[in-house]
Each structure stands twice: as C-alpha cells, then as structure tokens.
Amino acid sequence: SYELTQPPSVSVSPGQTARITCSGNALPKQYAHWFQQKPGLAPVLVIYKDTERPSGIPERFSGSSSGTTVTLTISGVQAEDEADYYCQSADSSGTYADRVFGGGTKLTVL
Amino acid sequence: EVQLVESGGGLVQVGGSLKLSCAASGFTFSGSAMHWVRQASGKGLEWVGRIRSKANSYATAYAGSVKGRFTISRDDSKNTAYLQMNSLKTEDTAVYYCTRFSDHYDSLDIWGQGTMVTVSS
Numbered sequence: 095s096y097e098l099t100q101p102p103s104v105s106v107s108p109g110q111t112a113r114i115t116c117s118g119n120a121l122p123k124q125y126a127h128w129f130q131q132k133p134g135l136a137p138v139l140v141i142y143k144d145t146e147r148p149s150g151i152p153e154r155f156s157g158s159s160s161g162t163t164v165t166l167t168i169s170g171v172q173a174e175d176e177a178d179y180y181c182q183s184a185d186s187s188g189t190y191a192d193r194v195f196g197g198g199t200k201l202t203v204l
Numbered sequence: 205e206v207q208l209v210e211s212g213g214g215l216v217q218v219g220g221s222l223k224l225s226c227a228a229s230g231f232t233f234s235g236s237a238m239h240w241v242r243q244a245s246g247k248g249l250e251w252v253g254r255i256r257s258k259a260n261s262y263a264t265a266y267a268g269s270v271k272g273r274f275t276i277s278r279d280d281s282k283n284t285a286y287l288q289m290n291s292l293k294t295e296d297t298a299v300y301y302c303t304r305f306s307d308h309y310d311s312l313d314i315w316g317q318g319t320m321v322t323v324s325s
Contacts, residue, residue, distance in 0.1 A: 095268065127311040129249070136301055136315035137241075137249065143310055180249050182311065192265040193239065193312075198248040 096120060096185040098196035105202040112168040114199045116181030119162055124184045126164040128157060131178045131198075140179075141166060168201075176203040206230035206314055208302050213319030216292055224287040224319055226302030231314070234258065234280040237305040239312060240287050242298035242321075250298075254305065255285065270296075292323045 098118040106112040116126060126144050129137035139148055141157035144164055154169045168175055181196040212224040226238065237260070240252040253266035255276040264276050275288040285302055299318040306313040 125310050127309070129312075131249075136318060137312075138315075139309065139311055139313050142313075146309075148309065148313070178248075182249075182251075192254055193251040195241075195249040195251060 096194050098126075098181050098183060098194055100179075100181060100196040100199045102197070103200045103202065105204055106171050107204045108173060109170055112171050112175070112201055114166045114168075114179050114181075114201065115163055116165070116196050117163045118183060118194075118196075120185070121159065121162050121164055121183060126157070126159065126181050126183045128155075128166045129180045129182060130175075131180065132176075137180065171201075171203055173203050176201055208304065208314055208316035210300065210302050210316040210319040213300065213321045215322045215324060218292060218294060218323055218325045220292050220323075221288070221290045222292065222321060223289070224300055224302075224321070226285040226287075226316060228283045228285070228304070231304070233283040238276075238278060238285040239303050239305055240276060240285075241301045241303055241312070241315075242296075243301070243318075244295075244298040247298075252287070252300070289321070292321075294323050294325055297321060297323045 128141040130140045131137040140151050140155050144159040145157045156167045158165045178198050180198045185194050209227045216222050237256045239254040253276050256263045273291045278285045301318045302316045303312040304314040
C-alpha cells in the first residue's frame with residue numbers, strides 16, 4: 095500500500111522556523127495537503143495543493159514541493175502552533191486507499 | 205454556519221454492528237463527496253472511505269482495512285451521510301470523523317467533531 099513518511103517529531107523555539115517534511119513516491123504526480131490537529135479537536139486544513147493557504151490561515155504557514163518530498167514551513171513559530179501535523183495525498187495506484195495520510199509529526203514549541 | 209455533526213458512536217462487542225450518521229448544514233451537501241476518517245487513541249489519522257455525489261454515481265471507495273465490512277451511504281434529502289460498520293474488531297476502536305471533500309481545495313475542508321466508537325472483547 096502507498097505510504098507517506100513524516101518525522102515523528104520536530105522541536106523549535108518561539109520565533110524560529112519549523113520545517114516538517116513528507117515523502118512519498120507519488121508526490122510528483124499528486125497534490126499534498128497539510129492538516130493541523132490540536133488535542134481533542136478535529137484536524138484543520140492549513141495548506142492545500144502543495145503550496146496554497148486557505149483563507150483564515152496565518153501567512154506564517156507555507157508549503158513547498160520538490161520531487162518526492164513536500165514541506166510544511168511555519169515561520170516565526172508561536173506557542174499556539176504546537177500541534178500534530180499530517181500530510182495527506184491521493185493514492186494514485188488505486189489499489190486500496192483513495193486518500194492517504196502521513197503518520198503525523200508532533201511539533202513542540204520549546 | 206457550515207458544519208458537520210456526527211452521531212451514533214458507542215460501545216459495541218466484537219463482531220457487532222454500528223451505524224454512524226453525519227448531518228450536514230450550511231453548504232450544498234448533495235454536490236459534495238463525503239469521506240470518513242478515523243483516529244485511534246494516541247495514533248494518527250486513517251482514511252476509512254468515501255462516497256461521491258449523485259453526479260458521480262454515488263461511487264464509493266474504502267480502505268483495505270475495512271473493505272467488505274464497512275459501507276458508506278448517503279441520503280441527500282436529509283443532508284446526511286452514514287457509515288455502517290459490521291463485523292467490528294477491537295482495532296476499529298477510534299474516533300470517527302466525517303469530512304467534506306472540496307473540489308476547490310482538492311482536499312478535506314470541513315470536519316465534524318468526531319464520534320467515539322469502542323469495540324470491546
């Protein structure tokens with residue numbers, strides 16, 4: 095089955111830049127999207143189609159793509175950004191999952 | 205207000221069945237594909253399945269882990285999507301979210317608050 099690989103954790107100090115990567119073989123052909131999830135709450139879409147930001151999401155959130163890796167960048171990290179982040183894409187093989195999530199990355203703001 | 209509200213979660217024995225509902229409001233439900241995503245306690249998000257709109261023949265797709273046991277349906281007259289879960293296993297224990305697929309975002313933009321399903325042995 096298709097997999098998206100994320101680092102389990104990333105730690106940064108307030109005001110610094112956090113980068114969370116997501117790797118998958120189909121990412122050159124399929125869009126990736128990013129979700130933020132805080133404890134006890136539903137996920138929130140923060141980046142769509144690799145680089146686009148939904149309305150209401152702060153400008154410090156950005157996305158980029160290079161080959162089989164996409165990256166979520168949070169510039170000037172704030173304490174409120176501490177959360178779990180998940181990448182999501184489509185399974186272009188069509189074998190099983192229509193959509194696939196990465197394993198998630200816990201962002202800790204030191 | 206745009207929202208999704210899940211209901212129907214609860215405690216069920218291994219091998220049992222449960223049907224979740226997802227009531228939508230504030231957007232054109234009939235034109236939207238609806239997905240279900242679950243999350244076991246302390247674990248990541250797992251895509252469960254989806255149902256497309258009438259225009260796309262109500263096509264369904266499922267994750268391999270639930271295929272043949274779970275069925276997604278919808279009633280556009282009630283703005284409600286359903287997840288019928290049969291032959292439940294302990295590993296199906298999770299919070300189940302329904303979520304809307306947005307053609308604009310090509311992703312899942314509206315999520316419900318989730319409903320807890322516990323499968324007990």
